[in-house]
Amino acid sequence: MSAATTTPVPSAPSGEAVLSVRDLSVSFRGHDRTVHAVDGLSYDVAPGEVLAVVGESGCGKSVTSMAVMGLLPPTAHVTGSVRLAGRELVGLSEKRLARLRGQEMAMIFQEPMTSLNPVLTVGRQIGEVLRKHQGLGRREARERAIELLTLVGIPAPAKRVDEYPHQLSGGMRQRVMIAIAVACDPAVLIADEPTTALDVTVQAGILDVLRNLRERLGTAIVLITHDLGVVADTADRVLVMYAGRAVEQAEVAELYGRPAHPYTRGLLGAVLRPGLRGTDGRARLNEIPGMVPGLDAQPDACTFAPRCALADDTCAGARPALRLIDGAHRLACHHPAQAGPQIPEGAAR
Ligand SMILES: Nc1ncnc2c1ncn2[C@@H]1O[C@H](COP(=O)(O)OP(=O)(O)OP(=O)(O)O)[C@@H](O)[C@H]1O
Ligand code: SF4
Ligand SMILES: [Mg+2]
DSSP states (O other), X not given: OOGGGGOOOOOOSSSOOSEEEEEEEEEEEOSSOEEEEEEEEEEEEOTTOEEEEEOSTTSSHHHHHHHHHTOSOTTEEEEEEEEETTEEOTTXXXXXXXXXXXXXXXXXXXXXXXXXXXXXXXXXXXXXXXXXXXXXXXHHHHHHHHHHHHHTTOSSXXXXXXXXXXXXXXXXXXXXXXXXXXXXXXXXXXXXXXXXXXOHXXXXXXXXXXXXXXXXXXXXXXXXXXXXXXXXXXXXXXXXXXTTEEXXXXXXXXXXXXXXXXXXXXXXXXHXXXXXXXXXXXXXXXOOSSOOOOSSOOOSSOTTGGGBXXXXXXXXXXXXXXXXXXXXXXXXXXXXXXXXXXXXXXXXX
């Protein structure tokens, strides 16, 4: 790792962080090159807090989450620290990680059909988690499964509990996945694009479920999304990633009102210029011209420089550290934009 070790440690805005990621790096060694998917990333999430992670495709959002969950393949080389309620997870045996998964941390994915077992009823699938982690008997597990289906807003839960995944709509399947994920009341829930495959009204229902979990159970949620409408509606804070690195981190209102990184300002163009919306009318991450850099090097430079109109020799010669610029607002840029909601023309090219 390069200058990442000098990165100041971010802290959750209030209370103790339940999940603390410090200087996390993940690389995949191939035959002819190494891909540095995550490079010196740090963040905290407090109980009951929703942290949104945004950034273009390939910037390392999913790899970060899989590293936290201990779900990366053996080809992945992970360094740094991931602490869950104070316990270090990096280097823990698969057996111990498997015990924590489901019980203290859980993850839901974009496409619930691939994660559900088509030949088992939803009640059995929720019940299996409860039987495995909490030692419940068959009848107790079924009753608890019905309670969980109620919690995630599935109508007629006593009937649905005996249905198979193919009998449910996509939105209902995603609710079942959330029910499985929160069956043991995990402290941390990572939701990786949980609404992307769903239409907009169904999405709203799923986000309500996540908000409800945070309020009722105090679950800390890491929400990965491309949808800036989802971020604004659901998250407390936002972490913006670019090419495996954190480039900006702030509370939602602060980030939307005063985006300081040229990359963030480019992304938020979709929100600030209402003409740029998806076909469903929701604001999407703006398309920023230029290519995301290859991840086979960890340059001591700003990786956004080839796409940034503000880039100069400093940007090409030194990696900007993530540092506090105001309150809890953190930025990795040598030339922070003047605060203000307007994106200067050409700030991102
Ligand atoms: N098992 C793997 N082996 C090698 N490289 C991988 C592996 N998994 C991911 N990568 C690489 O790591 C980088 C980050 O991928 P990741 O899936 O985290 O992106 P992402 O931000 O989640 O993108 P998306 O928005 O498309 O889901 C990519 O360059 C990807 O090709
Ligand atoms: S101004 Fe420099 S450091 Fe900031 S984003 Fe642009 S290239 Fe990177
Ligand atoms: Mg992903």
